[in-house]
Amino acid sequence: MSTNQARPPLPPFTHDSAVLKVRLAEDGWNSRNPEKVALAYTPDSQWRNRAEFVTGREQIAAFLDRKWKKELDYRLIKELWAHDGNRIAVRYAYEWHDDSGNWFRTYGNENWEFDENGLMQRRYACLNDMPIKESERKFFWPLGRRPDDHPGLSDLGL
Incomplete structure (x- = not known):
């Protein structure tokens, strides 16, 4: 994998740059491309x-x-919770099913810390x-990036 390259937006984060950083992370994870996300x-x-x-x-x-490989048809929505300097707190939910067709919604919180290049150096995740x-699914879009007009977590009451 390549070395450190700047990944804007860079810290210190404003509200708008933190929202963008969260959306870019969501987009990356929804790609389900491990090498790219890493x-x-x-x-x-x-x-x-x-x-x-x-x-x-x-x-x-x-x-x-x-x-x-375990969490099939994975679709994720992240939302900014708080930010300060080079840190961002996020809440999220994602839907997926296992290889037996059992559906799940996973709820979680993450604390992120970034280096000066905008690369995440620490990630602490708690999820259930x-x-x-x-029939209870709420995340409907083709696999990949969530469309801009798809409701976010707060809009969905999550």
Whole structure:
């Protein structure tokens, strides 16, 4: 994978630049491309995701590859919660199903810390899976980037 390249917007974040950073992260994750997504993190980025600890782009890409092989038809919405300097707090939800056709909505919060190049150097995620019926799904768009006119979390009452 490539070395550090600037990933605007850069800290310190304003409200607008934090909202943009969150949307760019959402777009990346909705691509479900582990190698591409891993480039948004520093080469030595540290993660805590549930009870799993991941360090560095190679481990991040491997983690995401496993994740998206398990979480099928993954669609994610992120929303800015707070920001200060080089840190952003996010809440999110995503919908997916397993290989048996069981649907879930996963709710979570993330705390992000960025380096001066706008690469995420720390990511701490807490999340919970809630089984849902397929008829309870709220995220409907073709796989990939969420369309600009699709409601966000607050608009959906989530």
